Amino acid sequence: MSELASESRDTGRPRAARPSLRGGVGSPKLVAARNGVIRGRIELRQSFTNVQDLWNYFFPTLIFLVVLFFMKGAAVPGTNFNLGARTLPSVLGMTVAFSGLVTLMMGLALEREDGTLLRAKAIPNGMFGYLVGKLVLVSGMALASMAIILIPSSFMLDGLALTSVTAWLTLLWVMVLGLAATIPLGAIFGSMFSNPRNAGVIMMPVMGLVAISGIFYPISGFPVWLQEIAQVFPIYWLGLGMRSALLPNELAAVEIGESWRHLEMIGVLGAWAVVGLVVAPMVLRRMARRESGSSVAARREKAMQRTM
Amino acid sequence: MAVVNEADAPAREMRQVEAEFALEVDDLRMRYGSTDVLTGVNFVARPGEVVALLGPNGAGKTTTIEILEGFRMRSAGEVRVLGVDPAHGDENWRARLGVVLQSWRDHGRWRVRELLEHLGLYYAPFSTADIRRPWDPDELVEVVGLTEHAHKKINKLSGGQRRRLDVAIGIVGRPELLFLDEPTAGFDPEARREFHDLVHRLADQDTTILLTTHDLDEAEKLADRILILAGGTIIADGSADELARRMSTEAEVRWTIEGQRFVHSTLDATGFVRELFIKHDTAVADLEVRRAGLEDVYMTLVREFEAGRADAAVREFEVVTR
Numbered sequence: 001m002s003e004l005a006s007e008s009r010d011t012g013r014p015r016a017a018r019p020s021l022r023g024g025v026g027s028p029k030l031v032a033a034r035n036g037v038i039r040g041r042i043e044l045r046q047s048f049t050n051v052q053d054l055w056n057y058f059f060p061t062l063i064f065l066v067v068l069f070f071m072k073g074a075a076v077p078g079t080n081f082n083l084g085a086r087t088l089p090s091v092l093g094m095t096v097a098f099s100g101l102v103t104l105m106m107g108l109a110l111e112r113e114d115g116t117l118l119r120a121k122a123i124p125n126g127m128f129g130y131l132v133g134k135l136v137l138v139s140g141m142a143l144a145s146m147a148i149i150l151i152p153s154s155f156m157l158d159g160l161a162l163t164s165v166t167a168w169l170t171l172l173w174v175m176v177l178g179l180a181a182t183i184p185l186g187a188i189f190g191s192m193f194s195n196p197r198n199a200g201v202i203m204m205p206v207m208g209l210v211a212i213s214g215i216f217y218p219i220s221g222f223p224v225w226l227q228e229i230a231q232v233f234p235i236y237w238l239g240l241g242m243r244s245a246l247l248p249n250e251l252a253a254v255e256i257g258e259s260w261r262h263l264e265m266i267g268v269l270g271a272w273a274v275v276g277l278v279v280a281p282m283v284l285r286r287m288a289r290r291e292s293g294s295s296v297a298a299r300r301e302k303a304m305q306r307t308m
Numbered sequence: 309m310a311v312v313n314e315a316d317a318p319a320r321e322m323r324q325v326e327a328e329f330a331l332e333v334d335d336l337r338m339r340y341g342s343t344d345v346l347t348g349v350n351f352v353a354r355p356g357e358v359v360a361l362l363g364p365n366g367a368g369k370t371t372t373i374e375i376l377e378g379f380r381m382r383s384a385g386e387v388r389v390l391g392v393d394p395a396h397g398d399e400n401w402r403a404r405l406g407v408v409l410q411s412w413r414d415h416g417r418w419r420v421r422e423l424l425e426h427l428g429l430y431y432a433p434f435s436t437a438d439i440r441r442p443w444d445p446d447e448l449v450e451v452v453g454l455t456e457h458a459h460k461k462i463n464k465l466s467g468g469q470r471r472r473l474d475v476a477i478g479i480v481g482r483p484e485l486l487f488l489d490e491p492t493a494g495f496d497p498e499a500r501r502e503f504h505d506l507v508h509r510l511a512d513q514d515t516t517i518l519l520t521t522h523d524l525d526e527a528e529k530l531a532d533r534i535l536i537l538a539g540g541t542i543i544a545d546g547s548a549d550e551l552a553r554r555m556s557t558e559a560e561v562r563w564t565i566e567g568q569r570f571v572h573s574t575l576d577a578t579g580f581v582r583e584l585f586i587k588h589d590t591a592v593a594d595l596e597v598r599r600a601g602l603e604d605v606y607m608t609l610v611r612e613f614e615a616g617r618a619d620a621a622v623r624e625f626e627v628v629t630r
Contacts, residue, residue, distance in 0.1 A: 028399055028433040035429045042426070046417040116414040119477065121379070123430045124403040292379035293409055293489055294370050300412045 032125035033132050040136020047141060057141075060098070061149045064091050067216060068156070077218060078254055081247075085157040089246040090215040092146050093238030096175050099142035100182025101189070101206065104134060108190025109199045113303060115296040117288065127288055131187075138186070139179055146175070160246045167245050174241035174265075181234045181269040184276025191287035194299065209235050220256055227256060234272050237265045328391065330355045330485050330516040331376065336385035338371050345371050347540035349385070353533075355484070356514040358507070360521055360531035364610040367537045369520035373489050376518065377407050390485055403434035403441070406483030406515075408491060411474050416463030420454055420473060421445050423462065424480055431481035442480050452476040452506060468499040475506060479515075486510065488519035492526060504529055524606050538609060552602045562596040 026034075047053040067087060074083040111117050120126035154162055161167040193199040212219065212226050213236040219227055230236040243251070244260035252260050331353035338346040345368045353359045361369050374380040375387060378394035387394055392401045415423050428442030435441040443451075449458045452472040457465060465473065471491070478486060488507075492500045507530050511517060521527050527534045528548040536544040536551075544551055559577040563570050565588055574580045577597045584592055 026433065028403075028430075031433045032430060035426065038429070039426060042418070042422070050417065111414065114412055114414040115409060118379075118409055119411075119414060119427075122377075122402075122405075122407040122409065122478075123427060123481070124399040124434060126427075126430055129430060292374045292377075293407075294374060296412070297410065 028125050029128065032129040036129040036132025037136050039129060039133030040140065043133065043137045044140040044144075047137070048144075053141075057145055057148050060091065060095055060145065061152065064088070064149055064153070068153070076251065076254055077221065079251065081251060082157065082159055083217075085159045086218075086243065086247060086251065087216055088149070088153050088157060088160065089242035090239035091149060092171070092246075093174070093178065093240070093242040094210060094213075094215045094235060095145045095149060096142050096178040096242075097182050097235045097238050098206075099138055099145060100179045101186045102203070103138050103141055104183055104186030105190040105193075105199055105202060106196060107134060107137075108187060109193045109196035112190075112194065112287070112291070113196055113296075113299045115300075118291045118293065118296050121288055121291055131284070135183065138183060142175065142179060159248065161248065162246070170245035171242065174238065174245060177266065177269045177273070178234060178238040178241070181272035181276065184273065184280035185234075187280040188276065188283045191283045195302070206235075209233050213239055215239050218254055220254060231256070231268070234269055237268050241265050241269075328355070329353060329388070330357070330390060331359075331518060332386070332388040333372075333376070334386040336372065336375065336387055337383045338368065338375065338380075339383045344540055346383075349537070349540070349542055351535050351542055351545060353516055353518060355516050356511070358511045358517040358519070358530055358532045360519050360527035360534050361537055362521055362524060362527045362534050362606075363537035365522055368540055369522075369537055370489055372537065373487055373518065373520055377405070377487050378402070400434065403431055403481055404484045406478040406481060406486040408474050408478035408486065408488045410489070410493070411470055411477075413463065416461065418462050419459050420462060420465070421449055421458040423473075424448055424476055427477055428480045434481070439482050439484070441482050443482055448476050448480060451509070453502065468495065468502075471495070471499070471503070472506075475503075479510065483515060485516045485518070488517065490520055490522070492521070492523075500526075522610075524603055528602075536606070536609075548602065559597055559599040562594070562598070563592050564594045565591045 047057075064087070068084045071084045071087065075081060076083050076086050108117075117127075117130065120130035123129075154160065189199065189202050209230070212222065212230045213233065214230065215235070219230060219236075222230075240255060240260065241262075243255075244262065252258060255261070329352045331351070333349055333351050336346055336349040337344070349368075349372060351359075361372060363369050371380065375382045376389050376394055378389070378397045381395060389397070390401060390404055392398075394401075397405075418426075424443075425445040428445060428448075431441040446458075449455050452475055454469060454472055454476065457469055462470070462473065475488075475491070478488070491507075492503050495503060504526075507517065507519070511532075517530075519530065521530075531548070533545065533547055534551060535542050558573050558575055561572045561574060561577055561580055561584075563584065572580065577599070581595070581597065584595075
């Protein structure tokens with residue numbers, strides 16, 4: 001209280017002076033980017049102490065372990081390589097796609113409804129910081145999800161190149177490229193649904209894509225038209241990329257074109273990334289422009305009615 | 309003389325900067341489809357002034373404040389907020405504003421002090437010699453009375469505590485102009501009083517405040533000046549006292565003579581009472597003179613407005629306030 005009194009004394013007008021960049025603070029955009037990283041780290045930490053998030057982390061692992069159980073003794077068709085060991089990298093690829101697409105989509109839809117985005121909008125460079133924070137959060141969650149699947153499985157499966165540096169480097173760049181391809185898509189879909197419960201409709205086609213993308217079973221035996229559909233979307237290529245990182249080179253022989261097709265993979269994932277990075281900012285800006293106190297209040301009203 | 313004049317010139321310039329309006333709204337219009345919500349809103353606010361935008365629900369208060377906040381595009385009219393058109397306000401402008409939002413469940417996993425410290429970081433590059441931004445998180449937590457809850461998770465706060473956090477977030481960048489949209493909706497009387505104290509403290513620091521409310525009592529308690537918005541336009545503008553005085557219309561005089569009750573309505577209550585005493589002298593008892601207050605007139609306006617007779621209500625109000 002006494003602080004307030006003294007403050008009012010030394011805050012003389014005119015106050016509308018230009019901001020003097022204080023030493024060491026940096027430009028506002030840079031500060032916002034740094035704040036975004038801080039925000040992402042805080043939210044990542046929060047995700048490890050939250051039941052819902054922990055479930056999301058461990059649920060894919062559970063599914064994978066169940067799948068692994070049923071695959072016991074099965075081999076990749078045409079080889080004597082363990083089918084389970086082939087499935088693991090494919091599931092890692094799927095995890096990257098899910099993190100980029102679903103985590104961001106649901107996050108945006110939810111935080112638009114609850115007013116988090118409006119708060120960001122009311123703060124200088126807040127939207128920018130918010131998005132940087134989301135990128136950090138989604139990337140961190142993707143890494144954590146992958147580690148949670150990879151670590152226990154590595155004790156149960158043989159034949160994976162887990163000690164090779166090149167394998168880890170490939171895994172890393174495929175992951176980065178995969179996130180670049182899927183995060184903008186997540187942002188676009190997340191901006192389209194004002195009701196997070198409707199965002200679930202995206203999950204049906206995504207699950208369909210998983211089924212035809214060779215995650216759990218090689219698709220080289222599938223009808224060609226189905227293979228072609230799968231190869232339009234990022235999930236197939238992420239699975240392939242992760243397999244190329246962790247599986248022995250001989251296994252490329254059972255893939256389409258009998259190769260890991262890195263160039264094609266970079267082409268398709270890169271195209272998704274470029275299109276996404278062009279479209280996402282437009283969609284995000286349009287969405288942000290529409291946010292206001294009354295639009296959040298209207299959504300709150302609706303959500304309240306649902307819970308009644 | 310010439311020397312004195314020259315010395316005066318910069319001082320006059322300084323005063324001019326000071327006198328600049330924090331808010332200037334000229335013929336603001338807003339139309340949704342074929343519905344006119346605002347049909348020409350005009351008002352100004354001086355730096356340091358606390359202005360209440362008062363009006364019945366649906367009068368366009370929120371639309372007005374959202375246009376000023378830069379969250380909504382206007383259909384027509386001139387608007388200047390801290391000298392800038394809010395439709396083209398940059399981040400530098402944004403940093404000088406505070407918007408108190410009605411939170412619902414955002415940032416539920418964050419802790420109170422943690423969030424205030426984090427959001428404050430965005431304002432640091434906009435610090436000036438006069439205004440040190442942001443507000444220190446510990447001081448801010450104390451100012452809004454949340455010290456005890458500083459390390460609580462936000463989703464564990466009560467409704468009243470959450471609203472105080474909303475205010476803290478709105479002022480974390482030490483705004484020169486603060487917007488509050490229906491700040492005490494859903495408050496109990498205790499929380500409302502605490503909130504009013506907080507607004508007074510902010511006003512003491514020369515923060516210009518624009519708040520919306522549908523509660524006349526609140527407008528009277530908080531604002532230096534009340535703007536009544538109805539029918540898409542400002543129909544009255546002045547301090548609570550001025551508005552009440554302007555309504556010196558008919559008064560009701562009640563008295564008794566030998567146990568018999570009398571009631572008389574008159575424009576000139578003083579003259580009528582003088583006459584009364586001249587005629588009846590000591591026989592007059594239980595004398596009462598009651599003037600229709602701002603509240604009576606405002607309540608009539610609201611009732612008419614809500615009954616869908618907006619135009620009639622506004623006309624009636626304009627007649628009495630003129």
